[in-house]
Amino acid sequence: MSIEIANESGIETATDPILAVARYALDEMGINPLAELSILLVEVEYMAELNNRWMGGDGPTDVLAFPMDEMTVDRGPGAASDQAEPALLGDIVLCPEVAAKQAVTAGHSTDDELHMLTVHGVLHLLGYDHAEPEEEKEMFALQAKLLSGWRASRDNA
Template identity: 80%
Template sequence: MSIEIANESGTTVDTDAVLAVARYALDEMGVNSLAELSILLVDVDYMSELNHRWMGGDGPTDVLAFPMDEGSVDHGPGEANGGEPALLGDIVLCPEVAARQAAVAGHSAADELHLLTVHGVLHLLGYDHAEPEEEREMFALQARLLDGWRASRVH
């Protein structure tokens, strides 16, 4: 699994942990080991620009996921793609927004970034939370993946 990460946010982030939680989520979801993912950490101004350009939103958001063409995603051994790497897409995180949300939620900024990373991975894999049933499914899966990853770090 190839995961590239770039921290252009100006904020100190434990990128190894962000990579680890992304890798854990992809492994648990049965994503092909040849898959490629890009994670970019950005500042508030750039996230605001991306949010406006791609989502029509005002101001910064916490995470954006830009999946590649769904036809190119290889979800595991059940789908053959000739052994070529599947480019899953890009996850863009904003540590400053994550830190604000973490303070409100009562946990660390690192925990919030881990949650947002898993959230982004699930979006790249086609999960959404537009409808109540979709939201329940996605958020339950997100919680299960985070709990599993945290438990795996303890041992």
């Protein structure tokens, strides 16, 4: 799994666990191990600009996902796929400053918030959404399952 990460947020952030949780989620979802993903951590002003330009939102948000090959994700050997090469999944953009504020409200660490947002972004890249109540229920249950599994595997290592 090729996952590139760049921290342009100006905030010291542990990127290895973000890479690890993204890799875990993609592995658990059966994504081809040669698939590519990019994760970018940005400052508040840039996140607000992206949110406005691409989502029509006002102000910064916590995570944005920009899928590339959403409809042709190669789920690895043995899975039905009409594409011969591994997918370029897309980009996940995280804003650590927004995540830090949300973490306080949620009662957990900024790192925990960033891990959750990373899994959330991965699921969006894979076509999951939460616009409708049933979609939200499915996506958030899967998100919780993936985070729980990753935490358990990390704690047992």
